[in-house]
Amino acid sequence: MLRVVNLTKVYTTGFLRRRTVLAVDGINFAVQEGEIISLVGESGSGKTTTAQMILRFLPPTSGKVEFEGKDIWAFKTKKELKSYWRQVHGIFQDPYAAFNPMYKADRILYQVFNLMDSHISISDRRRLVREALEAMKLRPEEVMGRYPHQLSGGQRQRMMIARCYILKPKLIVADEPLSMVDASVRAGILKLFLELRDRYKTAVIFITHDLGLAYYMSQRILVMHRGKVVEEATPEEILSAPQHPYTRRLIEDIPLIVRKWVDI
Amino acid sequence: MNTLLVAKDVKAYYSSPKGFVRAVDGVTLDINPGDVVGVAGESGCGKSTLSNVLMMNVQPPLKFVGGKLILEGVGDLAVMERQKVKAQVWGKVIALVPQSALNALIPTRKVGAFIKDVLGYHLKLDARKASALAQRRFQELGLPVETLAKYPHQLSGGMRQRVVIAIATLLNPKLLIADEPTSALDVSTQKQVLKMFLHLKTEHIVRAIVFITHDIAILRQIATRIAIMYAGKVMEVGPMEAVIQRPVHPYTCSLIRSVLTPEPEVKERGLSHLAGDPPDLLQPPAGCRFHPRCPQSMAICTQEAPPVVGLGKDHFVSCYLVLEGCQC
Numbered sequence: 001m002l003r004v005v006n007l008t009k010v011y012t013t014g015f016l017r018r019r020t021v022l023a024v025d026g027i028n029f030a031v032q033e034g035e036i037i038s039l040v041g042e043s044g045s046g047k048t049t050t051a052q053m054i055l056r057f058l059p060p061t062s063g064k065v066e067f068e069g070k071d072i073w074a075f076k077t078k079k080e081l082k083s084y085w086r087q088v089h090g091i092f093q094d095p096y097a098a099f100n101p102m103y104k105a106d107r108i109l110y111q112v113f114n115l116m117d118s119h120i121s122i123s124d125r126r127r128l129v130r131e132a133l134e135a136m137k138l139r140p141e142e143v144m145g146r147y148p149h150q151l152s153g154g155q156r157q158r159m160m161i162a163r164c165y166i167l168k169p170k171l172i173v174a175d176e177p178l179s180m181v182d183a184s185v186r187a188g189i190l191k192l193f194l195e196l197r198d199r200y201k202t203a204v205i206f207i208t209h210d211l212g213l214a215y216y217m218s219q220r221i222l223v224m225h226r227g228k229v230v231e232e233a234t235p236e237e238i239l240s241a242p243q244h245p246y247t248r249r250l251i252e253d254i255p256l257i258v259r260k261w262v263d264i
Numbered sequence: 265m266n267t268l269l270v271a272k273d274v275k276a277y278y279s280s281p282k283g284f285v286r287a288v289d290g291v292t293l294d295i296n297p298g299d300v301v302g303v304a305g306e307s308g309c310g311k312s313t314l315s316n317v318l319m320m321n322v323q324p325p326l327k328f329v330g331g332k333l334i335l336e337g338v339g340d341l342a343v344m345e346r347q348k349v350k351a352q353v354w355g356k357v358i359a360l361v362p363q364s365a366l367n368a369l370i371p372t373r374k375v376g377a378f379i380k381d382v383l384g385y386h387l388k389l390d391a392r393k394a395s396a397l398a399q400r401r402f403q404e405l406g407l408p409v410e411t412l413a414k415y416p417h418q419l420s421g422g423m424r425q426r427v428v429i430a431i432a433t434l435l436n437p438k439l440l441i442a443d444e445p446t447s448a449l450d451v452s453t454q455k456q457v458l459k460m461f462l463h464l465k466t467e468h469i470v471r472a473i474v475f476i477t478h479d480i481a482i483l484r485q486i487a488t489r490i491a492i493m494y495a496g497k498v499m500e501v502g503p504m505e506a507v508i509q510r511p512v513h514p515y516t517c518s519l520i521r522s523v524l525t526p527e528p529e530v531k532e533r534g535l536s537h538l539a540g541d542p543p544d545l546l547q548p549p550a551g552c553r554f555h556p557r558c559p560q561s562m563a564i565c566t567q568e569a570p571p572v573v574g575l576g577k578d579h580f581v582s583c584y585l586v587l588e589g590c591q592c
Contacts, residue, residue: 042450137539152541153307182306182542183478183522184557187535209450212524216531239526253451255458255481256525257508264459264485 001203002031002054002088002171006063009049023049025227026063031171034201036193038214040250041224050224051175051207055090056081067171079117086115089169091160093176098160099148105159106144109133112163132162136192154185161192168200175207190217211254215239223247266336268439268472269295269318269358274331274342276317279324285545287313289496290331292572295439297471300461302483302504304519305493308542311476312363314493315443318474319358320349336438355386359437359470363444365428369416375427376412379434386435397434404467405430405460422453426460433469440464441474446482458486481525484508489578492516495543495553502579512581515554552583560585 009024024046031037041047052058054065056072064071067088075081092098099108109129113120120128133140136158143155151159157177164172172193178186190213196202208214214221215235223231223244230244242248255261271293277284287310295301305311313326320341322328333341335357341349354360362368370378376395383394395412402409407426416424425445433440442461446454464470475487483490484504491501492515500513511517521536538557543549549556555565564584573586 184306184518184538187522187537211526215526216524249452253455255485256527257481257484257523258527258529261485
């Protein structure tokens with residue numbers, strides 16, 4: 001469904017003395033319908049840049065992203081672009097930054113109707129928003145009409161996922177969706193992704209530094225290090241037989257709950 | 265051995281126009297020499313407030329409402345004057361590494377110069393002695409001595425955090441309180457910082473550590489005891505192994521089972537989650553504060569707060585299910 005071909009991003013900084021940073025270095029992968037994969041790497045590994053290029057927020061320096069066989073940078077009309085953003089949707093790390101603090105929080109749900117082609121009446125919109133909130137296990141009366149600062153991190157992140165529930169995108173790119181969410185509500189949020197996958201065959205790309213999340217959720221894990229995909233395998237393979245030294249170090253250094261470190 | 269710090273029924277509230285926010289509401293905690301006490305809880309449970317209250321760093325809008333804080337060899341901090349606590353206790357007996365301590369260094373001052381300021385203030389040491397002391401300590405802790413001649417922006421995040429911890433413990437405090445010291449670091453740097461904490465203890469630079477974090481997996485690696493906080497109260501406290509193997513409070517169970525670590529056991533048993541959000545501490549629920557989210561809540565839980573019950577050595581739980589145990 002989505003194919004990333006030789007994707008490369010070079011950032012240029014400096015005015016007089018130009019310096020270049022190779023953020024993403026020729027990566028290749030593909031995502032099938034209904035598949036959940038994870039891009040795992042530490043900060044600076046290029047994983048967020050990759051997400052931004054897939055979402056068409058950043059133009060790649062070279063290489064391309066193909067969605068259903070079409071290059072996403074070759075779209076000519078606004079309609080094509082709108083349709084792409086309807087089908088490939090992003091969820092971000094800080095659910096606070098996604099909201100405009102001056103407006104009520106539910107505005108973010110009504111805005112998704114702008115991406116839709118067909119006209120939907122106001123009463124239908126209300127009903128759809130309500131249904132989406134209920135599917136997210138949010139009580140509509142607790143979140144509708146409230147301002148973003150009155151909601152908890154978990155509630156805000158659920159509202160972001162509620163957008164996906166209304167839009168039913170084919171692919172969700174979730175960039176660190178749990179990092180601002182408390183432990184006790186994390187599992188509930190992960191369940192929402194699985195429900196979307198089971199019900200609508202939504203594919204998900206998790207972009208995360210958390211190998212635990214990747215191990216728990218995905219069918220395939222891609223480990224990124226310094227802009228390159230250094231390892232690609234199933235969660236079980238990565239954990240039991242990591243190939244790349246970086247993956248091995250990562251696994252050794254993650255604090256576990258069942259086992260204790262021997263070298264501390 | 266005497267207990268280093270005894271916190272007894274400590275209450276500290278924030279005053280707000282709408283009333284008191286009961287951030288720390290009746291916390292009892294013993295800290296013994298040799299302990300690494302982990303305080304775990306979610307955002308808004310009062311754990312950061314507790315880190316300040318334990319050293320009596322209480323300033324409006326935070327108000328110390330009641331309880332005792334008995335520090336070995338000093339007395340009850342709660343009744344001492346703030347000036348006296350500041351002069352005699354902070355930095356010398358109890359040191360704090362606050363949240364985002366990464367930013368505690370002054371950007372325009374080299375690390376060595378910053379240390380001279382600190383030691384000059386506390387011990388009236390002259391520059392030469394201060395720099396000798398700093399060099400010796402950095403060597404002891406395995407930090408490169410060249411760091412002293414660098415500005416904070418020249419150091420990596422992990423190095424800055426280690427430098428801040430080294431500075432906080434320059435005066436050999438008996439107790440080090442650290443609030444989320446590793447949450448901004450990637451896992452490999454995090455491990456180095458955790459090693460440094462244990463190193464401080466084995467080198468007898470500090471005698472006990474209170475480590476505040478939301479990440480139980482970290483505590484599993486370094487803590488000897490763990491206290492689980494929820495809505496301003498300690499729900500369960502006990503030896504790390506006992507709590508992790510046989511948690512009693514339903515909140516402890518669900519918190520342990522919500523940890524996402526790459527381990528087959530975790531995937532197999534599945535993650536647990538709680539419905540709803542933590543309560544508003546302006547009007548905490550009556551009875552047990554956890555009852556609105558508790559999967560095993562009973563009629564009595566909504567009316568009366570459960571007593572604190574001792575279970576074997578140093579293991580205390582505040583739950584009516586103490587005899588049955590939680591069912592998860």
